[in-house]
Amino acid sequence: MSIPLQLTVNGKAVKTSVDSRTLLVQLIREELQLTGTHVGCDTAQCGACTVHMNGKAVKSCSILALQAQGAAVTTIEGLSTGDTMHPMQVAFRECHGLQCGFCTTGMVMSAVKLLEDKPQASEAEIREGLEGNICRCTGYQNIVKLIQHCQAGQSATANIAA
Amino acid sequence: MTDMSNPPVSPIGQPLLRREDQRFLTGVGQYTDDVVMPRQTYAVFLRSPYAHARIKSINLTKANAAPGVVQIFVGADLAEAKVGGLPCGWLIHSKDGTPMKEPAHPVLAQGKVRHVGDQVAMVVAETALEAKDACELIEVDYEELTPVIDITKADGFGSAVHDEVTDNVCYDWGHGDKAAVDAAFAKAHHVTRLDFANNRLIPNAMEPRAANAMYTRHDESYTLYVSNQNPHVERLLMCAFVLGLPESKVRVIAPDVGGGFGSKIFLYAEETAMVWASKKVGRPIKWTAERSESFLTDAHGRDHSSTAELAMDAQGNFLALRVKTIANMGAYLSTFASSVPTILYATLLAGQYKTPAIYAEVKAVFTNTTPVDAYRGAGRPEATYLVERIVETAAREMKMDPAALRRQNFITQFPYATPVGLTYDTGDFNAHLDKGMAMADVAGFPARKAASAAKGKLRGIGYSCYIEACGLAPSNIAGALGARAGLFEAGEVRVHPTGTVTVFTGSHSHGQGHETTFAQIVAAKLGIPVENIEIVHGDTGRVPFGMGTYGSRSLSVGGTAIVKAVDKIIAKGKKIAAHLLEAADTDIEFENGEFRVAGTDKKVPFGTVSLTAYVPHNYPLDKLEPGLNENAFYDPTNFTYPAGTHICEVEVDPETGKTTVCSFIAVDDFGNIINPMIVSGQVHGGIAQGLGQAMMEGCSYDVESGQLLTGSFMDYTMPRADDLPNFVVDHTITPCTHNPLGVKGCGEAGAIGSPPAFMNALTDALGVRDIAMPATAERVWRAANQMA
Numbered sequence: 050m051s052i053p054l055q056l057t058v059n060g061k062a063v064k065t066s067v068d069s070r071t072l073l074v075q076l077i078r079e080e081l082q083l084t085g086t087h088v089g090c091d092t093a094q095c096g097a098c099t100v101h102m103n104g105k106a107v108k109s110c111s112i113l114a115l116q117a118q119g120a121a122v123t124t125i126e127g128l129s130t131g132d133t134m135h136p137m138q139v140a141f142r143e144c145h146g147l148q149c150g151f152c153t154t155g156m157v158m159s160a161v162k163l164l165e166d167k168p169q170a171s172e173a174e175i176r177e178g179l180e181g182n183i184c185r186c187t188g189y190q191n192i193v194k195l196i197q198h199c200q201a202g203q204s205a206t207a208n209i210a211a
Numbered sequence: 212m213t214d215m216s217n218p219p220v221s222p223i224g225q226p227l228l229r230r231e232d233q234r235f236l237t238g239v240g241q242y243t244d245d246v247v248m249p250r251q252t253y254a255v256f257l258r259s260p261y262a263h264a265r266i267k268s269i270n271l272t273k274a275n276a277a278p279g280v281v282q283i284f285v286g287a288d289l290a291e292a293k294v295g296g297l298p299c300g301w302l303i304h305s306k307d308g309t310p311m312k313e314p315a316h317p318v319l320a321q322g323k324v325r326h327v328g329d330q331v332a333m334v335v336a337e338t339a340l341e342a343k344d345a346c347e348l349i350e351v352d353y354e355e356l357t358p359v360i361d362i363t364k365a366d367g368f369g370s371a372v373h374d375e376v377t378d379n380v381c382y383d384w385g386h387g388d389k390a391a392v393d394a395a396f397a398k399a400h401h402v403t404r405l406d407f408a409n410n411r412l413i414p415n416a417m418e419p420r421a422a423n424a425m426y427t428r429h430d431e432s433y434t435l436y437v438s439n440q441n442p443h444v445e446r447l448l449m450c451a452f453v454l455g456l457p458e459s460k461v462r463v464i465a466p467d468v469g470g471g472f473g474s475k476i477f478l479y480a481e482e483t484a485m486v487w488a489s490k491k492v493g494r495p496i497k498w499t500a501e502r503s504e505s506f507l508t509d510a511h512g513r514d515h516s517s518t519a520e521l522a523m524d525a526q527g528n529f530l531a532l533r534v535k536t537i538a539n540m541g542a543y544l545s546t547f548a549s550s551v552p553t554i555l556y557a558t559l560l561a562g563q564y565k566t567p568a569i570y571a572e573v574k575a576v577f578t579n580t581t582p583v584d585a586y587r588g589a590g591r592p593e594a595t596y597l598v599e600r601i602v603e604t605a606a607r608e609m610k611m612d613p614a615a616l617r618r619q620n621f622i623t624q625f626p627y628a629t630p631v632g633l634t635y636d637t638g639d640f641n642a643h644l645d646k647g648m649a650m651a652d653v654a655g656f657p658a659r660k661a662a663s664a665a666k667g668k669l670r671g672i673g674y675s676c677y678i679e680a681c682g683l684a685p686s687n688i689a690g691a692l693g694a695r696a697g698l699f700e701a702g703e704v705r706v707h708p709t710g711t712v713t714v715f716t717g718s719h720s721h722g723q724g725h726e727t728t729f730a731q732i733v734a735a736k737l738g739i740p741v742e743n744i745e746i747v748h749g750d751t752g753r754v755p756f757g758m759g760t761y762g763s764r765s766l767s768v769g770g771t772a773i774v775k776a777v778d779k780i781i782a783k784g785k786k787i788a789a790h791l792l793e794a795a796d797t798d799i800e801f802e803n804g805e806f807r808v809a810g811t812d813k814k815v816p817f818g819t820v821s822l823t824a825y826v827p828h829n830y831p832l833d834k835l836e837p838g839l840n841e842n843a844f845y846d847p848t849n850f851t852y853p854a855g856t857h858i859c860e861v862e863v864d865p866e867t868g869k870t871t872v873c874s875f876i877a878v879d880d881f882g883n884i885i886n887p888m889i890v891s892g893q894v895h896g897g898i899a900q901g902l903g904q905a906m907m908e909g910c911s912y913d914v915e916s917g918q919l920l921t922g923s924f925m926d927y928t929m930p931r932a933d934d935l936p937n938f939v940v941d942h943t944i945t946p947c948t949h950n951p952l953g954v955k956g957c958g959e960a961g962a963i964g965s966p967p968a969f970m971n972a973l974t975d976a977l978g979v980r981d982i983a984m985p986a987t988a989e990r991v992w993r994a995a996n997q998m999a
Contacts, residue, residue, distance in 0.1 A: 070340070084245040085238015087469070089417045090502040094924040097417060125238035134236065142232040145888045148896065149722030150235030151242065151417040151469025179932035183924070185417050185470050186722045187892060188899030188961075189932040 056117045058083070059127030067114045074098045074109035076117075077124055085125040085154045089183070096182035099155035100124050106162035108181070125154035128161070137161050137199055144195035148186035156182045160196050168200065222731040222741055226888035229727045231720070240467040243421035243438045248495035251423075252281050254485055255342035255498070257332040257349050258507065259324035262358035262579040262917020263370065266322060266331065270350040274334065277348050279341030282492055284333045284484065286321035294318060294487055297478055297543070298452040301550035302693040303382045303575075311382035311575070314373035316543040318453065318480045318487075324353070325372055325542035326579050327919055328507025333484050335492055358579035358917030362539045363516050365576035372542055372577040379577045381540050381549065386557040387570035387631055392522075395531035395568045399522035403605040409593045410984045411514035411539070411910040412903075413927055414586050416721075418469020419505045424485035425495035432460045433489060437482045439465040440475045440719050441759020442751050444696070448478040448546065454487055461486070462752040468721035472900070473585040474509045475721070476761050477546040481508075506922050511910055512586025514539035515552060515593050519601045527611050529564055529620050534571040534597065541582035548584045549575065554692045555590025555680075561629035562598040563640045563676050563854060564620040569630050579917045585761065587900055587962040591679040599675045599967035604980065613971070614648060617676050626948075633680055635852045642943040643878040644676060647856035650939060651876045656860070659873075669863040669978075669995065670873070673971025674856065677964040681763035681956045682851035682947075700764070701756040702772035703842035704733070704780050708825035710818035711743045714776075715842075717757015718769030719749050722896075723958065724889045725765060731885055732770055732952065736777045738804025739817055755842060763956030766885065767851045771950045775843035783839060784820045790831045791815050791823060851947050851955040855879035857898075859968035863976045868992025870906065870973060875938045877964065882947040882955035890957050894940050897961020903930040904962075905969040909985045928985075 051066040058081060065080060077086050077100065086109060089097035093111040100109045101123040128135045137160055140146070147153040156179070163170065163178040170178060175196050179189065234240045271283050297316040304310055315321075320331045332349055336342035357370040365379040372379055396402065423436040433456070439445050442463035449463075450456045468475065485496045500508065516537045522530040538552035557571040602620075606613040621640045628634045656672050663670035683689070686697040703715040714733055718725055730744040737744075747753055757769070785799040788806030792799070792813050800809050807814035823830060824839040858876045863869070877894055884890050907928035911920045921927040946953030966984065973986055977994050 068340075078245075083238070084242075085240075087242070087418070088244070088499075089419070089469075090924050092502070092923045092925050095417060095502075125236075129237060138236045141236055142228055145226075145229070145892050147232060147235055148724070148892055149417065149470040150231070150240050150467065153235050154238050157236065173933070176933035176935075183417065183929050183931060185415060185472070185900070185929070186896045188895035188897075188930075188938065189935055190895045190937050191892065193932065193937070 052115060054114055054118055056119060057121045059123055069115060071114040072110055073112040073114050073117050076114040077109060083124050083126050087151055087154060089151065094183065095152070096159060097152050097155040099158040099182065101158060101162065106159050125158060128157065135161065140195040140199050144191045144198060146187065146192045146195045152182060152184045156184065156192060164196065164199060172197065221735045223735045223885055225731065225886065227727055227731055227741065227886055229724050231724065231726045242418055242467045242469055243423060243436050244499040246423050246436045246466070247497070248423060248425055250494045252335050252337060252492060252494045252496050253339040253342050253498070254496050255334050255339060255346050256330045256481065257334065257346045259320065259327060259329040259331055261324060261353055261355055262327050263356040263372070264324050264353040265356060266320060266324060267352040267354055269332065273350070274345045274348040277341065277345035279337040280345045281335045281337065283335070284319065284488055285331065286317055286319035289318050289487065290321055295453045297480060297483065298448055298546070299544035299549055300546050300695045302695060303384055303549045303553050305382045306385040311549055312376045313544060314376055318483050326581050327917060328504070328581060329542065330480050333488065335488065335496055360578055360580065360912050360914045360917050362514065362537050362576055362578060365578055366574065372579055376577060381544065381575040381577055384553050384573045385571070386553070388568055389570045391568035392531045392533050392570040396520070396522045396533065399530055400525040401523045401609060403521045403601055403608050404518065405601050405604055405981060406518045407600065407981060408983060409513045409515040409517070409596055410904060412512040412586055412908050413506055413910050414472045414474035414509055414512060415929060416470030416472055416474060419500040419502055420475065420479065420481070420509060421499040422482035422485055423495060423497040424482060424489040426490040426493065432462065433486050434462045434464065435482060435486050436464050436466060438468050438475055440468065440471040440721060440761055441757070442719065442749055443717060443757045444759050445478055446751050449483055449486060453483055464752070465719055465749040471721045472587045473512065473589055473761055476759065477510055477584055503923050506927070507581060507919060510545045510584035511541065511581050512583065513593060514583050517597055519597045521601045521605050523605060523609065527609050527616050527619060529566040531568040532560055532566050534560060536571065536573045538573055538575045539580065539583045540575050540577050541580045542577060543582045545582040545584035548582060550693065551585050551590045552593065556594050558631045558633050559591050559594035559678065559680060560598060560631050562595065563617070563622060563678050565622050566620070567630060580912055587897065588959045589762065591959065592901070592963045592966060595675065595677045595679065595963050596967050599677065600970060603673065603971040613674050614644060617674065618644065633850060635678065636849055636948040637945045638678070638852060638854050638880060639943060639945050640676060640854060643854070643856040643880055646941060646943060647858045647876050647878040650878065650941060651858040651860065651874065663862050669865060669976040670860065671972040671974070671976025672858065672860045673968050673973070673975055674858055675964045675968035675971065676856050678852055678854035679960060679963050680850040680852055681959060682767035682847055683762035683764045684850060685848055686846050697846065698758055699844050699846035700758055700768040700772040701842065701844045702769065702776045703755055704773065704776040706780060706821045706824070706839035708822050710739065710821040712737065712739070713745045713747055714773055715747045715754040716769050716773060717754055717759065718765040719760040721760065723760065723765060723893070724886070728766070728886045728889055729770065729773060732773060733777055736774065737817060738802070763853070763958040766952065766954045767947065767950050767956050768845060768847055770952050770954065772843050772845035774951050775845055776841045779841035779843060780839060783841065784817070786831065786835055787820045787823055788815050791819070791829060848949050851882070853879060853881050853955040853957060853960050855960060855964055857964040857968035859972040861969065861972045861976055863973070863991060863995060865995035868988035868995065870986065870991055872902065872936045872969070875936060877938060877961065878941045878943060879957065879960055880943045880945055881957040882944060883953040884942065885954065891940050893957045894961045895938055897959060898938050898965045899930050899935055901962040901965030902935060902969055905966040905984050905986060907934065907985050907987060
């Protein structure tokens, strides 16, 4: 049965109706065709589906679309401002924080919130804060480093090859 | 036209940032599940809940009537259409000369199911949800059979996975010189023996497998989008061996692929069934695996049970190595499966050592588990684990320093022909051991150990001196060893009139950054900006041919094919330049993007030559065709041999069993390095997977029922950011002697070298002889508290 749903995604109003079983990630990927948010697992552990909802980083695979009724959702596509990437996106590139790219969008969304919530996070706190995002390619090292570069407000171009 | 008066620094060796990042970071990558076609239908596979059963009947009546169902296919449909089974690409012979057993590998089950997850039916419907709902209405009458699970008991178990292979043995293979080994053992001063397993792993690339298949009526062709590492191989296997279609009628596109690690090399049932069915259904068919489905159906890795014996003289010189291994093939032979525990394993058992006599026996068995095939390292991690664990154990038994024992047995003269069939072209094993030991501050270890002990913790240090063979492969050698395909690579370089270049490579990038690194190579050779070069990969409709990316082969084989094509471009360019400059062909030199008459300053830039090739007004048309477009196929003359030293230091809390990796040093010799940033990334990721194997990843099946117990990320522990330290990575360089780039490849080394380094450190910390991988907290706690 189709139930009416209204929310804001990346600043744009969305008015639709969904089957009650529809997950938020399905709404995002299939109906809105914002395919930057990815599905990597079915037990809410990998974090590839991470988006921001009402100011929090959430796993969109574990939220029914109807739970986002009236919510403000930001996906990776909404992180840049026009053609200007968010500093976190820039840092990922400058520090080689991605390889295959599949976990990356969720990782970026998690990392942005991690620093908003804990701007002074230690390395241990950064690593713990990324527990909800699994990467199979990078070994996490460069991701941790780039987050530290963001903390320091540095242009993250130093020492990439180490 | 670019001003070439100040030539740029060569991009070779520069940590250039990746151009592929832009689309990945902004969410506009195109992975296979992102592809939706007009009139799209969706497939869901009905899978066996049993590990081993006969299919007595399948009733589709209710399912066919379910809402949204378009068509449902079962094995009988494919059998009737004479669709073949999935092939194995490597023929291994047993010791007695008989070829390996190759039971049928049907696309959809026929008569029996042989592992939990084995595909029984494909439901095609208007939506995935409707397909799923219809699946649940399919009635299958199964007669359960006893599953074969334990590989040490499979031979002669009394239940046969395949009716025609009554002992479950696929092959019983031998390699090396048994007589020489037996003789050496007879006069050994000391024999070290180790019995151990190499634990079964699940690759778990973050992007689950996916495909979208469609048939086009107007030219009777098929197009397949698939998450895959080698689209031309996928097409060749599917067309020639299974569907009987001409290759010219099938286009395979592997767009952005979210990791592979080997698991996406193989031809799988799902995309094969979908391509076949797309003509019947007349609409595109789309499927994406759920993660728990991936767990059950992506080829698993490793899964050996081995006994290794090392014979030494009184001074600690290695005399001989004897190995007996049982290897799991799973329920069916996957594409490379037979080669992984044989050709890719036994040939590395010399390691970095001069051991004069080696003999290995490998028995491959079928079990009622998911098929097992190549996973990052494919055979070489298994070999390295065996060699480095037994060498370390031997050092402890002989009360010799583990580094010293290794050094005394190192190969130091190159080229070196090992007794297991490979010739290492070059290397310097002492160089990376020296560097690694300095970086690891081995000298300071005793003090650190004491400091840990003062806090009630156990500390240990472990080495891994690994060598591996990659850059697959010389086709004639591979063929002699049983490969049913060639292993060359292809590259086409197309220069456009305005001097930009498109390179079509048979290699595939699913994280390796080829779009950047291959452009660096071409930019360096042509002296044109990196931005002017586009790398195209992953589409059989655009790239002439390729064998794909695995076995750390892309740079050494794919890169060399491109180099050779560029050499042809330069050779032709010289002739064009000679005409323009009114000189002899042989007087023309090419450097920094300019063709110059030797000894003069008469020159023309690359852009002028390229334009002339396409606007051939002032041109030797009587001798030379217009255009500037060349391709090359490169078949390597040897494998390449990356090697290195990994040193790991761990601290164990005996109260909890928690093991912390305090430091991990990796000094690798990859030959010349094109992009150090990307190489380090590959090493980090490889080490993470190797430590995953050693510390936490364990794929386990229930022996009685054959159910996969570790069927999701809840039960199969993937390494996360807070499980791992920062790795310290450095290099030594002995350039490969047999490719023009002097490169050896780096993609798998991290996963190959790291498990024994960790396990050697852990056993050192615990003071135990051996402990099984994965060394979970429970296992470590039991060992630390002497409770087996």
